[in-house]
Amino acid sequence: MKLKEIKTIKGKIILRTGLHIGSGNMEMQIGGTDNPVIKHPHTQEPYIPGSSLKGKIRSLLEYYYGVVAESAKTEDYKKSGGLASCELYRRANGDVKKHIKNILKVFGSAASDEELLVEFGPTRVSFSDCSLSEDFKKEAEEKQWSYIEVKSENRINRITGTAKDPRFIERVPAGAKFDFEVYFKILDDEDEELFENYLLTGLKLLEMDSLGGSGSRGYGKIEFQFYDKQIREKFNSLKLWG
Amino acid sequence: MKTYIVKIKPLTGFGSPIKGDSLFGHLCWQAVYDPQLFGKPLKELLKDYEENPFIIVSSAFPFIDEKIYLKRPSLPLFKLFKLTEEEFVQKRKELKSKNYFAFEIPLKPLNEIEYEKINFIEEDTQTRCTINRISGTTGEPPFNPYTVDRFYFNCELAIFAGIRQDITIDSFEEALSRVGKYGFGKDATVGYGKFEVIESKEIQLSNASQNFNALYTLAPSVPKKEEVKEIYFSPFIRFGRHGSFLAKSKNPFKNPVIFADEAAVIIPAQYTQKPYIGMSVRNLSKTVPETVTQGYSLVLPVEVR
Numbered sequence: 001m002k003l004k005e006i007k008t009i010k011g012k013i014i015l016r017t018g019l020h021i022g023s024g025n026m027e028m029q030i031g032g033t034d035n036p037v038i039k040h041p042h043t044q045e046p047y048i049p050g051s052s053l054k055g056k057i058r059s060l061l062e063y064y065y066g067v068v069a070e071s072a073k074t075e076d077y078k079k080s081g082g083l084a085s086c087e088l089y090r091r092a093n094g095d096v097k098k099h100i101k102n103i104l105k106v107f108g109s110a111a112s113d114e115e116l117l118v119e120f121g122p123t124r125v126s127f128s129d130c131s132l133s134e135d136f137k138k139e140a141e142e143k144q145w146s147y148i149e150v151k152s153e154n155r156i157n158r159i160t161g162t163a164k165d166p167r168f169i170e171r172v173p174a175g176a177k178f179d180f181e182v183y184f185k186i187l188d189d190e191d192e193e194l195f196e197n198y199l200l201t202g203l204k205l206l207e208m209d210s211l212g213g214s215g216s217r218g219y220g221k222i223e224f225q226f227y228d229k230q231i232r233e234k235f236n237s238l239k240l241w242g
Numbered sequence: 243m244k245t246y247i248v249k250i251k252p253l254t255g256f257g258s259p260i261k262g263d264s265l266f267g268h269l270c271w272q273a274v275y276d277p278q279l280f281g282k283p284l285k286e287l288l289k290d291y292e293e294n295p296f297i298i299v300s301s302a303f304p305f306i307d308e309k310i311y312l313k314r315p316s317l318p319l320f321k322l323f324k325l326t327e328e329e330f331v332q333k334r335k336e337l338k339s340k341n342y343f344a345f346e347i348p349l350k351p352l353n354e355i356e357y358e359k360i361n362f363i364e365e366d367t368q369t370r371c372t373i374n375r376i377s378g379t380t381g382e383p384p385f386n387p388y389t390v391d392r393f394y395f396n397c398e399l400a401i402f403a404g405i406r407q408d409i410t411i412d413s414f415e416e417a418l419s420r421v422g423k424y425g426f427g428k429d430a431t432v433g434y435g436k437f438e439v440i441e442s443k444e445i446q447l448s449n450a451s452q453n454f455n456a457l458y459t460l461a462p463s464v465p466k467k468e469e470v471k472e473i474y475f476s477p478f479i480r481f482g483r484h485g486s487f488l489a490k491s492k493n494p495f496k497n498p499v500i501f502a503d504e505a506a507v508i509i510p511a512q513y514t515q516k517p518y519i520g521m522s523v524r525n526l527s528k529t530v531p532e533t534v535t536q537g538y539s540l541v542l543p544v545e546v547r
Contacts (some may be wrong), residue, residue: 003275008425023369042396049253050254050433051370059375068375081385082375108431109490122486126424127478128434181436183423187275 001153007184007195009203011226013048013077013130015178018149018171021052021117021212035169040131046172048211053182056211058107058200064205064240065099083110086116090103106198106215116150121187121237125199128181149173171219180224196234204238243298245517245540246411246442248401248418249305253436255366255392258427260302260399262461262504263480266536268426269297271486272417275523280413291522296409298518298538300402301504302434304342304362308357310343310400312542314357315458316476321546324352347452351545352507352524364394392434399437402447402460404540405518417438447517447542454543457508464503464537468511472477475506489527496526499535506539507508507546 001055023038033065037046062068066083080088093094095232101120108123109116132147140147149171154163184195203224226232244377258264270284277283280296285374287296304311313320318332320339330337341358349355371380371387380387405414426435482496483489508519520538525532 002277003272003420006420008423038368039395041364042394049368050431051368051429053370054432055370059373063376066490071283075489081372081377083372114491117487117491120487123431127433128425185424226413 001231003185003187004191005186007186008050009180009182009184009226009231010228011180011224012133012180013057013180014225015172015174015176015222016223017174017218018151019046019048019212019222020171020214021046021048028141035167037170037172045132045137046176048130048133048178050129052109052211053130053139053206054125054127056209057199057206060205061198061202064160064201065103066096067100067103070096070100075138089116102194102198106194109115122192124185124187124194126183126185128183130178130180133177133179138177144174145174145175147176169214200231200235200238201240204235204240208240243404243406243517244411245447246340246392246403246405246443247310247445248403248415248442249398249440250302250401250418250422250437252277252395253422253438254425254433255394256427256511257370257392257429257434259393260327260401261478262299262301262324262366262539263482263501263536264427265299265401265421266297266303267482267485269299269414269417270534271439272420274486279417280409282439286432286497286545288532291534294406294521295404295518295536295538296398296406297414297463298404298536300540301462302399303345303460304360304395305398305400306360306362310345311358311360311362312458312460313353314341314343314346315474315507315544316490316503316505316508317352317474317507317546320357322357324353346380347367347445347450349542349544351423351453351547353547362395362397364396366393367391376407386471390429392429398440402445405443411442411444416443446541448515451545453545454534455508455509456546457519457521457541458544459502459504459506459541460537461504461536461539462537463504463518464499464501464523465506465519469507469519471511472509473506474508475502477501478503482526484527484529484533491529493529496533496535499523499526501537504539507544508541510544 002176004151023036038049039046062084065082071082071088073079085107089100105120106124149168152170156164157164184199207224211222212220270302273284275278279285284496287479323337342360343357367389368389369389370386373380374385403414422437424430477502480499480501484494488494520542523535523537526535
């Protein structure tokens with residue numbers, strides 16, 4: 001195991017629709033919304049936590065490579081929740097076993113035995129929290145845009161035709177741009193393949209899916225813009241199906 | 243051994259404070275990943291760690307308005323402030339809150355330095371959850387939301403580093419910037435602990451005070467008995483854990499170590515030319531018996547009156 005390279009992907013995340021990554025309301029503010037988005041404690045500017053990116057990308061890859069389906073074969077699937085794990089790796093066979101191993105290599109695993117430790121090595125990927133990009137902040141200042149919108153929602157009672165359950169949800173509005181950075185350790189020749197087939201594929205899947213809450217209602221559609229031409233071309237030419 | 247001040251810029255929140263012993267551990271992992279980073283593999287570097295440490299790093303200190311601020315020495319207040327007993331009683335709380343002082347060369351005697359109240363950390367919590375891939379929801383254990391503590395530095399930071407002659411400052415900077423890229427401490431892979439190295443500058447710590455009679459430590463340390471005549475310190479207990487892939491081993495925990503936290507003041511038994519005190523700490527881990535922890539600390543000569 002030798003560190004051959006730390007690959008870097010730098011770029012921007014552009015919001016195509018409003019994004020809601022909740023902060024788990026710790027306090028009640030007079031006039032505040034019930035569902036605030038996560039904000040930097042100094043600047044009070046919204047940001048995208050690295051944990052949201054990592055978790056969502058990992059879950060999409062687990063669906064894509066059939067790990068969730070493999071997990072559902074077992075009796076304790078409700079408890080395991082379909083996540084790739086060392087236990088599942090030991091039980092699995094065929095192609096999916098390889099995918100579980102690679103997901104654990106890229107994203108890390110919980111405690112495992114010595115044998116698997118050496119086989120998997122350290123977590124390859126390291127995401128960063130993504131803060132609003134300087135050029136977007138400048139533009140927002142000039143045009144007096146807010147970094148936050150409050151979207152009101154309700155449910156219509158189908159019988160009476162009236163609104164129920166009104167709620168107010170904070171979102172980061174569409175058009176906001178965040179600086180994006182991710183590092184990937186290349187520890188052996190096989191890791192080159194992991195970079196493309198797992199990290200880049202995961203980013204592509206995320207672009208097709210959504211980030212944060214209420215994805216099925218149109219929230220959290222994002223677009224990646226990569227600075228590196230080679231990575232941009234690779235990413236654009238990725239074909240996930242067919 | 244040459245000594246340097248290395249400035250770093252925090253880029254994200256942190257889950258763990260940057261203390262000398264844990265930063266040393268991170269640098270050792272970089273030497274494991276890339277055996278040629280310091281010119282020799284880690285095993286070689288640690289061969290004579292007891293007599294001749296290859297790297298000694300300090301904890302990170304705030305760097306505000308072109309000044310490095312160090313922690314108030316762990317001395318009784320009457321050795322730091324020139325006040326009457328009555329004033330001590332009246333102002334005790336106010337004095338205790340003055341927790342930092344500006345590092346200047348030459349350093350005034352410790353009871354003539356102006357101590358300041360500085361808060362350069364903002365604490366915060368982050369709520370997280372894991373989504374059950376099968377139901378698509380969170381809420382039932384083990385998928386219920388939980389909170390994680392973290393903190394933000396609102397300034398740049400300075401780290402003091404002692405580097406053996408056979409190690410280059412470039413390789414040290416490269417190792418430190420790799421730690422910063424990947425992230426320091428807890429939850430590095432989900433976005434915590436990122437920083438970038440700004441610059442490094444050589445410094446002669448021995449010039450800090452002309453009439454010194456004591457040593458001020460810059461990292462948690464385990465001083466040797468024979469080095470110490472008297473010591474004033476705050477204890478710091480490190481319940482250590484292995485990093486990288488060993489963090490996932492069945493027993494990732496090391497034996498706890500009682501350190502004298504940074505800002506300890508040592509009246510040495512005898513003065514030496516060495517810019518550091520302390521020793522290496524071993525017998526820490528059942529998983530990796532050869533594990534070593536930095537019990538060394540770089541020192542500033544200071545004058546205690």
